[in-house]
Amino acid sequence: MTRKGLLLLGLLLAAAWAGSLLAADGDVVFQRQEGKEQSTPPAVFPHWSHRIRYSCYACHPAIFEMKAAATATTMDDIMAGKSCGVCHNGKTAWAVSFETCTRCHAAKQ
Numbered sequence: 001m002t003r004k005g006l007l008l009l010g011l012l013l014a015a016a017w018a019g020s021l022l023a024a025d026g027d028v029v030f031q032r033q034e035g036k037e038q039s040t041p042p043a044v045f046p047h048w049s050h051r052i053r054y055s056c057y058a059c060h061p062a063i064f065e066m067k068a069a070a071t072a073t074t075m076d077d078i079m080a081g082k083s084c085g086v087c088h089n090g091k092t093a094w095a096v097s098f099e100t101c102t103r104c105h106a107a108k109q
């Protein structure tokens with residue numbers, strides 16, 4: 001490969017890396033599964049406040065794919081200790097309760 005080619009490749013890789021980091025900083029708004037109750041606002045996942053506590057591998061790819069809306073999630077999964085419930089179980093992090101619904105379901109519709 002020519003030097004120019006290598007430089008271009010380097011720039012592309014740097015841009016891709018920066019892009020994935022930026023994507024990982026924003027809030028991810030979940031999509032409601034079809035056939036489920038639709039009046040509760042969708043769950044919002046604040047990436048940044050989790051990233052400062054964990055490495056990417058704590059969640060990707062075992063619990064969540066690295067793509068918004070790629071991982072189907074329901075309250076049943078969470079209550080069964082999957083998805084957000086891996087941690088939001090009252091031990092690792094605060095649990096699901098009627099006091100905490102709006103911490104996750106924070107999106108305006």
Ligand code: HEC
Pocket residue numbers: 020021023024028029030045047050051054055056057058059060064065066067068069070071072
């Ligand atoms: C505490 C769990 C957790 C940690 C730690 C975490 N993520 Fe995520 N990430 C998620 C969840 C949840 C989603 C949304 C998945 C969905 O909507 O199906 C997501 C989505 C993403 C997406 C897709 C965003 C989009 O808009 O498409 C990228 C990229 C990503 N994560 C990168 C990272 C990187 C890089 C790190 C580490 C620096 C990281 N994540 C750390 C939970 C986490």
Ligand code: HEC
Pocket residue numbers: 030031032033036037040041042043073074075076078084085088095096097098100101102103104105
């Ligand atoms: C730790 C975060 C979290 C907490 C706390 C939480 N939820 Fe959820 N909830 C989710 C996620 C993620 C989904 C899947 C994405 C979506 O449908 O918004 C979901 C889905 C739902 C759904 C859609 C139907 C279903 O069964 O999946 C309803 C209704 C719901 N939640 C109600 C509640 C209520 C009521 C509370 C409080 C008792 C609550 N949630 C607490 C994260 C949470």
Ligand code: HEC
Pocket residue numbers: 043044045046049050053054058059063083084085086087088092093094103104
């Ligand atoms: C790997 C463990 C882990 C997973 C998985 C996880 N969380 Fe958390 N989350 C935490 C911890 C730890 C905190 C901080 C708890 C505290 O402050 O007491 C937190 C805090 C939060 C907060 C408060 C944010 C803030 O700025 O204080 C929200 C909202 C939240 N999580 C939503 C979610 C949702 C929605 C999911 C699933 C999509 C999820 N979390 C999955 C560990 C996790």
